[in-house]
Amino acid sequence: MQKKETAKEIAKEVAELPEVNFSDYGDVRFLHLGTEWVQGSMLRDAPYDIELEYVQRMMAGLLFMDAAGISKKHAMQLGLGSAALTKFCYKKLRMKTTAIEINPQVISACRLWFKLPRDDLRLHVINADAAVEIKKAVHQGTVDLLHVDLYDHEAAAPVLDSAEFYEDCRDLLAEDGVMTVNLFGRDSSYVQSLTKIAEAFGPEAVWAFTPTREGNTVVLAQREPTRPERAELLQQAGVIESRWDLPAKKWMRLFKPVV
Template structure:
């Protein structure tokens, strides 16, 4: 196997991980006051933050009965909200999270109810940009969630067309990637263009920004355009089964229109 150049993620110094509790929630910080993840202390397997809930919008593009057979991967563990939700609440066949900072993994296990590794859950300590190029992962992931911000939360650490092409290579034929982007920064348009370059202009969807400025973008390996009726049916089932506000998503979730040549 050829030696690959180190990912930009590995060049970043690892910040100190801290936690804080406020009003029934526990927050994860990476050396700054910025919130990098959260958990409702009395509901540790629910998803607290709105943008992380929206990272589950891939559920709108698959049939609900197939969810337990599917495989999920998270790039960036955060407070383990997406990882726990896929493994525990959705009961998916396998969930793999890739995290660069060993402190994050330790803190999630001690303070955020992240279960130990098992045959259905694996947390990998490694550089996501390198790890996802390993052959064992290719075309095995049905739901890929990408949330790779550094401690300053200024722009994604991994954000090139090549990176998004590697993400696409992970996906099964009807697999989806969801990415957290800050929709009110200059980097958003560039990130969206890179995703469209890798996935194709017809394969990309987006949410409106949350009040905090997070914009979740979804990209399919193979583009589809379900009818609003079908999306509504799926959203209703997702909401009933998981408690996620999926019906509200339909008001702020739409395909990205290809840019005219």
Template sequence: MRIPRSPKADRHVLPDVSLSEEDGVRHLHLDSPWIQGSMRIAKPLDIELEYVQRMMAWLLFVDPDEVPQLHAMQLGLGAGALTKFCHKRLGMRTTVIELNPQVVAACMRWFRLPDNDDRLQVLVADAAQAVQDIDWHGEVDALQVDLYDHEAAGPVLDGAAFYADCHAMLADNGCMTVNLFGRHASFSRNMDNIASAFGSEHLQFFKPTREGNTVVLARKNPVAVERPLLRQRAEAIEARWKLPARLWVHALQRWQPVEAGGN
């Protein structure tokens, strides 16, 4: 199944969108077999993929009652799982930056992405330019970065300047979550570039999923949260939003950069 190309899209840059379905789950593809996002058809607001669930781990570091007053932004729409969850389940103001208009059209038609409203804004734009817009600086509480090309080999934006712009977008207590491939050659470079913007002491990460996705959390001005409070919040997250948050408490690790010249 293919979505017709938008006449405004650059034919040499933006890949075609295709869909597949298996065992009640619909997948989004970009001109390749690699899955760019998924939705369980019977539960369109649930987050199906494990790594995408982990992109919500920033919830551990905020008061659950304050979540509806926060602003979430996704760089890269995928199949819309994070966007729908933040907008519909969490009741957050939600903004999306997606380069490919075909992806937006596919999500609206096949993945239950709602129309824009007073709390949801899906913008067809270049994330590299959007993060430089000073109007966003200091405005985002949860920045979720999942920017891959059709080959899904590594992030298309991963430079130190890009992550510095992401840092500037965050509110004082904001958190960026990033999907990286832990087994890919770009992983160490990305971690070094994120650390240069946020400070290595502000980074946490999960071990790779079975598919190789490593989710990294980078907090702007982290306030220490004691483990009993983390467990309490995890229980609240599971009760309210059915995410496996108690596993996150045990699985999150501090980033330890490799010293120059070390083995």
């Protein structure tokens, strides 16, 4: 039987979470967790667009999906950040969207300062530890587009980064589901994370971008590996650019299988 936490224990855990604040620079608003590190951003005049390059790349799972059926799919984010991915999937792609965020202050900040809509029939923001929440049977096999971006306030390495965690992520995915992960940190940390993802998904299921200038490397893993022809991916990239204004043709110069 799982031990229930007391109100005092829960209050202590919340108090230990980092303070959430924001800063504005020109037309961009940035989210911070008590440090100068940027945890997310928003274009103040276009709050449902994706501003940061690496976050745009987190949408690369669209390359493997039929654009005509996107609105019938389910997207999930582990780690809310500034809610850029959550808002894009919900508002622009019209997907059923679930986000899991451990810090209730981040959820409140996204709704106060970053235009995150309230929950409704298609949007569900869950205040929970992602490592625990994703094990629940209700989520298993339901997710078509999974985004994993789990960093603490120091942004040094992923908070959840074991082969077992990535196996749990794979269990979330529908048959044609795709996961993208933001890996940020030292080269050795990246290689270790990539090895764990390949262990959980199989090396033939894993693709990766070259790093951004800031050092973010987005890795993609498919529930069931496929190797579409480059021409097919380029065609899909053109559809993504025309429909959702993401730089998907540029992705094709920076994105390839790891084996």
